[in-house]
Amino acid sequence: MSPVWHPFTQHGLNEPIPRVVRTEGAALHTADGRRVIDAISSWWVITHGHNHPRLRAAIQRAAEDFDQIIFAGWTHEPAETLARGLIEITPDPLRHVFYSDSGSTAVEVALKMVLGFWANTGRPRHRIVVMRNSYHGDTIGAMSVGERGVFNQAYSPLLFDVGTIPFPAAGAEQASLDALDALCRQDSKPAAFIVEPLILGAGGMLIYSAETLRAYAEICARHEVLFIADEVMTGWGRTGTLLACEQAGVSPDILCLSKGLTGGALPLAVTLATSEIFEAHRSTDRSRMFFHSSSYTANPIACAAAAENLAIWRDEPVLGRIDALGRAQQSRLDRVSGCPGLTGARCLGTIAAIDFDGARGGYLSPLGPWLLGFFRERDLLVRPLGDTIYVMPPYCIEAADLDRVWDAVAEAAEGWSAL
Numbered sequence: 001m002s003p004v005w006h007p008f009t010q011h012g013l014n015e016p017i018p019r020v021v022r023t024e025g026a027a028l029h030t031a032d033g034r035r036v037i038d039a040i041s042s043w044w045v046i047t048h049g050h051n052h053p054r055l056r057a058a059i060q061r062a063a064e065d066f067d068q069i070i071f072a073g074w075t076h077e078p079a080e081t082l083a084r085g086l087i088e089i090t091p092d093p094l095r096h097v098f099y100s101d102s103g104s105t106a107v108e109v110a111l112k113m114v115l116g117f118w119a120n121t122g123r124p125r126h127r128i129v130v131m132r133n134s135y136h137g138d139t140i141g142a143m144s145v146g147e148r149g150v151f152n153q154a155y156s157p158l159l160f161d162v163g164t165i166p167f168p169a170a171g172a173e174q175a176s177l178d179a180l181d182a183l184c185r186q187d188s189k190p191a192a193f194i195v196e197p198l199i200l201g202a203g204g205m206l207i208y209s210a211e212t213l214r215a216y217a218e219i220c221a222r223h224e225v226l227f228i229a230d231e232v233m234t235g236w237g238r239t240g241t242l243l244a245c246e247q248a249g250v251s252p253d254i255l256c257l258s259k260g261l262t263g264g265a266l267p268l269a270v271t272l273a274t275s276e277i278f279e280a281h282r283s284t285d286r287s288r289m290f291f292h293s294s295s296y297t298a299n300p301i302a303c304a305a306a307a308e309n310l311a312i313w314r315d316e317p318v319l320g321r322i323d324a325l326g327r328a329q330q331s332r333l334d335r336v337s338g339c340p341g342l343t344g345a346r347c348l349g350t351i352a353a354i355d356f357d358g359a360r361g362g363y364l365s366p367l368g369p370w371l372l373g374f375f376r377e378r379d380l381l382v383r384p385l386g387d388t389i390y391v392m393p394p395y396c397i398e399a400a401d402l403d404r405v406w407d408a409v410a411e412a413a414e415g416w417s418a419l
């Protein structure tokens with residue numbers, strides 16, 4: 001038995017764990033010679049495609065000059081270039097880039113920045129408002145602001161209290177907005193509202209409108225509650241635009257990015273903040289500095305990969321590819337949405353999702369392992385979220401591969417109904 005303990009894996013079920021030897025484009029190649037279509041971008045990190053030649057070359061170049069360098073009081077060209085590039089492509093009020101190494105740490109940093117801001121401006125606040133069904137990562141703080149359930153029940157005594165608003169399901173948007181407004185009016189004002197813009201990923205690919213997102217931002221601004229956009233999943237084109245916030249004309253106070261930041265090649269994350277938040281920490285008083293670092297902060301090789309990713313976005317028609325993929329996804333989705341057993345077809349940018357009807361068993365539904373096996377047998381990497389199947393492929397996926405994925409989704413619905 002391998003000593004490797006895998007994430008989100010029940011080793012007791014003895015399910016096969018395929019060994020990948022090489023990646024390319026939209027595919028993983030396994031040790032036993034199979035070509036597996038990666039329909040979920042290896043958990044949402046791969047944007048352009050696996051093993052992108054330009055990213056690989058940038059990593060090779062940077063590795064000639066650099067390894068890790070202390071970032072407290074030191075700097076290097078890849079981090080400087082990347083930070084300037086990020087400021088250019090994100091909303092104007094975001095002026096400062098703080099580096100870390102995963103989406104979860106980007107969120108932890110955002111929460112600490114928020115509390116630092118309120119403490120350093122003499123108005124301590126700590127309550128965070130969150131949306132039902134949200135996911136912000138698996139560290140304690142990130143879990144605290146995420147949906148509670150079987151996946152964090154054992155750890156719940158360590159999770160802090162939050163204010164929660166309902167998901168703005170179609171027709172129930174106003175109730176969600178009113179809930180945020182009511183929480184912002186309480187005597188103990190919230191420090192911040194954190195949200196995944198336009199689509200809740202791990203919560204089941206739940207989509208809501210740009211209009212509602214804009215209304216949340218307006219409520220926060222009116223009540224001086226900081227607005228944190230967690231674009232760890234939605235960023236880098238997934239929703240059809242570089243950032244999901246763009247579609248709502250929303251400029252957050254804090255923006256979290258990771259996953260597609262390096263095109264998926266290396267781990268890296270950033271938390272961007274406004275001048276107000278930065279200035280609340282800048283002082284001659286050392287007790288007001290931002291007390292956060294991780295050993296691999298701003299790893300130069302990862303920063304070089306991310307800087308090259310920005311160059312790819314500048315040089316290549318990435319948005320055009322995203323637009324074409326979005327239309328391809330919609331047409332496949334239209335095709336399967338009539339299949340018996342499937343319901344709730346929805347699409348946003350390059351993300352398409354559909355639910356298995358009547359299987360409502362939540363995260364631990366027996367449907368999950370059945371589907372994993374079903375797709376694995378067909379050399380497809382598709383990983384359902386409870387009863388929801390979604391397809392979120394790298395932007396380079398070809399029509400034939402996309403057809404194979406969606407044909408299998410229809411076949412799975414038929415197979416499950418027949419059981």
Ligand SMILES: *Cc1c(COP(=O)(O)O)cnc(C)c1O
Pocket residue numbers: 101102103104105107135136137138196201202230231232233234258259
């Ligand atoms: C994946 C994800 C995270 C956590 O990122 P990790 O790199 O896995 O720690 C945070 N927020 C959202 C919206 C995510 O999808």
